[in-house]
Amino acid sequence: MYPLFAFGHIIPFIHLANKLAEKGHRVTFLLPKKAKKQLEPLNLSPDRIVFDPLTLPPVDGLPDGAETTADIKTPTGNVISDAMDLLRGDIEAKVRSLKPDLIFFDFTDWVPEMARELGVKSVSYQIVSAACLAMALAPGAELESPTPSDYPSSKVALRGYDANIYSKTINSHKTFLRRINTGLKNCDVISVRTCAEVEGKYCSFVERKCQRKVYLTGPMFPEPQEKSAKQLEDQWYQWLDRFERGSVVFCTFGTQFYFDKEQFQELCLGMEQTGLPFLVAVKPPKGSSTIQEALPEGFEERVRGRGVVWGEWVDQPLILSHQSVGCFVNHCGSGSLWESLFSDCQIVFIPQAADCVLTTRLLSDELQVSVTVQREDSGSFSKESLRDAVKSVMDKDSEIGNLVKRNHKTLKETLVSPGLLSGYADKFVEALENEVNNTKSS
Structure with a gap:
């Protein structure tokens, strides 16, 4: 496994590795050297999953010692991916030595070519939404032409004005979209961390464009028993326990996003103006x-x-599962997306990158399980717009609040129905086993 060196990508890959190990398979996991110790507790089968640490070579824009996107406060372009590209020779040597059946990747789009040369099947495992993948395969991904006639939705698409609103991320995201596009079209197996109940029509679009089956893993969360031993830190348990059920607003933006000071202060003041208890x-x-x-x-x-x-x-x-937390404000990254849906909280999104914009539109405009904080033409949000979004879902008499709450509850009931998530994971592993067995028999 060779995922993008970002915790939001590495961790879902580890969850998948745990599932493969549970079924008796062995996994060599390539990850940043400094992150190895931090991630080891997530490895549930150290006898079957080997963490193989790598050190990124220097590239322009990569600070000394930086190994993941979380280490870069002011990213320039796609420096982590650029540095990962330079490890191709090292990866080839490892693959020649290990002779694996499969190599999993997401943004390193040269993996399929390398794998083919070495007689290994490549698996594009995408943790971003299927809506994002669909846009990567559509001309509209470049914001310069309309989406194709068979694109699943007019609501869930990048639009011309997005280039202005998200100017800080859109150019680098175009490069990511191109990397994804290349990987999807050249790999042997396409897999996505999603389920048909949420993104079925986007998965079908990807299948049509790539002319091959798309295998879904489901959200690939740890099983409940894997989390049962974990307890929320006393500091937060005692603080949250002081407030009424469903009254606290919890706000977070992942491991790789940094606000400008002005927007950070607007966030703080917006939270203050809600009049509600909050943890940011x-x-x-x-x-x-x-x-x-x-x-x-x-x-x-x-x-x-x-x-x-x-x-x-x-x-x-664990914070989201506390009974006092009633609203989750986040950037709609891949992990936060699924944690939002599996929570009982009202959901408020402030997307910070183009892939998050697409997923936010899916949940807010199409599925109507969340609301989105409105932005100004400059791309910034105000304390008032944040306050209004939170209050719109937290006020008991709010029409939009009751609508998204009903829709969210219905979708969650579907997602947690017995056997749904484990069924996705089991079928996915079985599909991979069939891919390998068919290759060996031929």
Whole structure:
């Protein structure tokens, strides 16, 4: 396995590796050297899953010692992917030595070519939404032409004005879309971390465009028993326990996003203006070494006792499962998307990249299980727009709040129905086994 060196990509790959190991298969997992120790607790079968650490070579824009997207505060282009490309010789040597049946990848689009030369099947395992993959395969992905007539939705697409609103991410995302497109069209097996109940028509579109079967893994969450031993830290359990059921707003933006100071302050002030208790867990904004130095003047005193802004890691799934948390504000990254859907919280999105924009439109505009914070033409959001979005879903008499709550509840009931998630994972592993066996028999 050779996923993009970003925790939001590595962790779903580890969950998949655990499932393969559970079925008796062996996995060599290539990952950043410094991240190995941090990720080892997620490896449930160390006798079958071997973590093989790599050190990224230097490239322009990559800070000294940086190994994942979380290490880059002001990313330039796709420096992590560029550095990963330079490891091709090392990867080839490992594949020649190991002689695996399959090699999994997502953004390193040269893997299919390398795998073919070495007699190995390549699996494009995409943790981004199927809606994002569909856009990668459609001309409209470049924001310069309309989507094809058979594209599944007019609501879930990149539009011309997105180039202005998301100008900081759209150009680098075009490169990611091209990488995904190349990998999808050249690999032997296409697999997506999603399920037909959420993205069936987008999966069908990908199948038509690539002219091959798309295998779905489901959300590929850890099984409930794997999480049962974990407990929320006392610090957060005791703090959350002080508030009424469903009253707390929890806000987080993943491991690789940094706000500008001005937007960070708007976020804080918007949370304050909701009048609700809140926990915000984000990295210190650009130009600040700590959260405290970037907070609005007088903010801590005004929200003391009901609001916390935290600059370090928190256990997102465990916080979401606490009965006091009633609203989840996030960027609609892949992990947060599924954690949102499996929670009982109202969902508010502030997408920060083009793939997140597509997924947000899927959930807010098409499935209507969430709301999206409105942005100005400059791409920024205001404290008022954040406040209004949160209050629209948290006010008990809100029409939109009750609508998304009903729709979310219905979708969640489908997703947690007995056997659905395990069925996806089991069928996926079986499909891979058939791919390998067919190759060997031929």
